[in-house]
Amino acid sequence: HYTAETEHHLKVRGMDDQSVTRVVLLACGSFNPVTNMHLRMFELARDHLEDTGLYRVVKGIISPVGDGYNKKGLIESSHRLAMARLSTENSDWITVDSWESLQPDWVETAKVIRHHGEMLAAEQSNDDVDTVKNAKKRRIDEYSGKSSHFTRRDGPQLMLLCGADVLESFGVPNLWKQEDIAEIVGRYGLVCVTRSGSDPHKFIHKSDMLWKYRKNIHVVHEWVTNEISATHVRQSLRRGRSVRYLLPDGVIHFIREHGLYSAESEQKNADVVLAPLHRYSDASSS
Ligand SMILES: Nc1ncnc2c1ncn2[C@@H]1O[C@H](COP(=O)(O)OP(=O)(O)OP(=O)(O)O)[C@@H](O)[C@H]1O
Ligand SMILES: O=C(O)c1ccc[n+]([C@@H]2O[C@H](COP(=O)([O-])O)[C@@H](O)[C@H]2O)c1
Numbered sequence: 001h002y003t004a005e006t007e008h009h010l011k012v013r014g015m016d017d018q019s020v021t022r023v024v025l026l027a028c029g030s031f032n033p034v035t036n037m038h039l040r041m042f043e044l045a046r047d048h049l050e051d052t053g054l055y056r057v058v059k060g061i062i063s064p065v066g067d068g069y070n071k072k073g074l075i076e077s078s079h080r081l082a083m084a085r086l087s088t089e090n091s092d093w094i095t096v097d098s099w100e101s102l103q104p105d106w107v108e109t110a111k112v113i114r115h116h117g118e119m120l121a122a123e124q125s126n127d128d129v130d131t132v133k134n135a136k137k138r139r140i141d142e143y144s145g146k147s148s149h150f151t152r153r154d155g156p157q158l159m160l161l162c163g164a165d166v167l168e169s170f171g172v173p174n175l176w177k178q179e180d181i182a183e184i185v186g187r188y189g190l191v192c193v194t195r196s197g198s199d200p201h202k203f204i205h206k207s208d209m210l211w212k213y214r215k216n217i218h219v220v221h222e223w224v225t226n227e228i229s230a231t232h233v234r235q236s237l238r239r240g241r242s243v244r245y246l247l248p249d250g251v252i253h254f255i256r257e258h259g260l261y262s263a264e265s266e267q268k269n270a271d272v273v274l275a276p277l278h279r280y281s282d283a284s285s286s
Contacts, residue, residue, distance in 0.1 A: 022156035023049060024059045025191060026116055028100065028109050029166070030071055030230060031064040031080050033255065034087045035247055037228040038062070042094050045161050045191045048220040058156055060094040061116065068106035073234060073266040077101035079258060086250035109160070110180035113188055117158050124155035159189040159218075164198030167217075171207065178209065185213040192217060196225040237261040 025045055031038060042060040049055040064080045065071075084096040100112045167190070170181050184190060192200050200219045204210040210217060228246055236243050238261060243252060255261060 020054060020056045021154075022058045023055045024061065024116070024120060024156045024158050025057060025161040026061045026063060026113060026158060027161040028063050028112055029065065029162070030069065030074055031062060031084050032071075032074055032230050033080065033233060033247060033251055033260070034062065034064075034084045035228045035230055035233055036245070037226060039087060039091070039094065039248075040222075041161060041163065041193045042091075044193055044220050044222055045218075046093075048218060049191065055157075058093070060091075060161070062088065062094065062096045063100045063112055063116075064096070064098075066101045066103045066106055068104060070106070070269045070272045072269050072272075073231075074269060075260055075265050079254075079260060083251045083254055086254055087248045089250065108177070108180055110177070110183050113158060113160055113184060117188070120155055120158060127155075157189065159191050160184055161191045161193075163193050164195045164200045164203075167192045167200050167210075168198060168203050170210070171203065181209055182213075185210060185216050189216040190218070191220060193220045194222050194225070196227060234261045234266060238263055238266060 025042060027038065027041065029038070046057040046060070049057055062084045064077055064084055065074075067074065067077050081096065081098055081101050088094045088096055097116070099115060100107055170176050194200060200217075204214055204217055204219075233243050233246055236246075237255065247255075
């Protein structure tokens, strides 16, 4: 059931329900904390995919990483989850899912996508059960002279949504398993939003694996580039600087209320050597 905003959105694009592939976008990351840019990423991706006329984006999912990720300065997942929920309060299509953040150990992104793929498949099979019920009802309606329409649809396609830094991290030796990258881009698909200083097209061109699956990789060019990063937000908070308009107001209140992001919290995991990913936070906070 869509709100007026979504209906207007579909009308402007002249899209009908049957001719396009429905898409669910899944964004994995620390969201430490969630920023306006994370939310913009979803809007940019939806516009880009729907402009092709081939897709209709029906849902966005933010999946904050679990505490086992051990990244420097990563605060408790319950707080990151609560902030992500507050940030999406006003969206009629972006949601937050807690499954990944509740796992005791860090979960590879390919497994997170697989989990959501299974969830969507389960929802689809429930719909299919409804289809059978509907078909029965339709026969009864037809028999009794009432008209009723029902058309069976394929389930939505799940795609991973990320910034260009995550795509480029595919090239960091021993970080991602090659078979996981193949599964993500080959079986699902990737939507990648440019970040300043990134060149995803060049990166795809240079990688045999990504080039092979280039048709499943949608590069979204963000013309209004901005440097909002969670690392810089945490830094400003530690320095008592304003972060207003970088984060939703509700998230700022939550941070103040719970006294999050101090010099102390930034030291969390600072001595963990084998954290899977330290590359960007280290580079930008030094
Ligand atoms: N300014 C931005 N432009 C494009 N993509 C972004 C931007 N900020 C974050 N993202 C993307 O959002 C997703 C989640 O990012 P993440 O939680 O790591 O945020 P971050 O701001 O990059 O964090 P940090 O500064 O702690 O590394 C990633 O796919 C990341 O590439
Ligand atoms: O699956 C992997 O092998 C893998 C390797 C490195 C990073 N990731 C994921 O990529 C995301 C990176 O987030 P961040 O905040 O460290 O930029 C986060 O969701 C990680 O779980 C995933």
